[in-house]
Amino acid sequence: MSKPTTPTAPAPTPRRARADAANAPAAPEPALAVRAVRRADLDQVIAIDATVTGLEKRSYWASVYRRYGSGTRSEQQFLVAVAGGRVVGFVIGEVRDWEFGSPPCGWVFAIDVDPQARLGGIGTQLLQAISAQFRRAGVRKLRTMMAIDNTLILSFFRSQGMMAGPLISLEMDLEA
Numbered sequence: 001m002s003k004p005t006t007p008t009a010p011a012p013t014p015r016r017a018r019a020d021a022a023n024a025p026a027a028p029e030p031a032l033a034v035r036a037v038r039r040a041d042l043d044q045v046i047a048i049d050a051t052v053t054g055l056e057k058r059s060y061w062a063s064v065y066r067r068y069g070s071g072t073r074s075e076q077q078f079l080v081a082v083a084g085g086r087v088v089g090f091v092i093g094e095v096r097d098w099e100f101g102s103p104p105c106g107w108v109f110a111i112d113v114d115p116q117a118r119l120g121g122i123g124t125q126l127l128q129a130i131s132a133q134f135r136r137a138g139v140r141k142l143r144t145m146m147a148i149d150n151t152l153i154l155s156f157f158r159s160q161g162m163m164a165g166p167l168i169s170l171e172m173d174l175e176a
């Protein structure tokens with residue numbers, strides 16, 4: 001006796017399949033997406049930075065966008081986190097080759113999350129996204145620098161597994 005088979009619906013024709021797809025509810029927007037910055041995001045990036053630093057540096061941001069915003073090279077990254085159609089954070093970084101005597105590594109220059117959107121994992125997702133791009137570019141080390149009294153950003157980077165590295169920063173005033 002042959003084994004009973006489970007009845008199955010006939011395979012939809014391609015036209016039927018297209019109609020079904022058209023009637024299907026749209027896939028829900030992901031709650032948070034991290035993607036390469038676009039020019040249209042710049043005003044929101046500037047606003048987040050101004051909230052954090054108190055300065056609205058339009059020409060600075062235009063120049064950062066020109067240098068890092070192409071979205072085509074994994075060595076140079078300017079990523080934004082978008083939730084509900086709004087930019088809620090950004091991260092910027094670059095692979096630097098043999099600078100400060102070190103083998104190539106990924107540097108994070110800036111990371112900021114809108115104060116209204118913090119403590120929800122957005123900073124973590126931004127750092128993971130830029131790390132993935134740097135890995136794609138072939139580097140296996142991530143570095144950053146911060147103001148020594150910025151305990152918030154220090155707590156954040158420590159929570160991500162970053163530790164004190166082998167470099168120190170030095171400075172002096174240049175006389176006129």
Ligand SMILES: CC(C)(COP(=O)(O)OP(=O)(O)OC[C@H]1O[C@@H](n2cnc3c(N)ncnc32)[C@H](O)[C@@H]1OP(=O)(O)O)[C@@H](O)C(=O)NCCC(=O)NCCS
Binds near residue numbers: 152
């Ligand atoms: C640092 C910053 C990017 C973190 O963004 P975020 O989205 O709030 O971070 P996350 O939610 O992913 O937090 C990850 C971890 O960071 C640590 N952390 C974040 N905010 C913290 C806070 N206020 N106090 C202590 N630890 C904190 C925690 O360990 C946290 O993990 P937990 O929530 O499980 O405790 C955000 O606070 C920010 O933009 N701060 C200003 C940054 C700044 O000064 N930029 C200028 C120099 S680049």
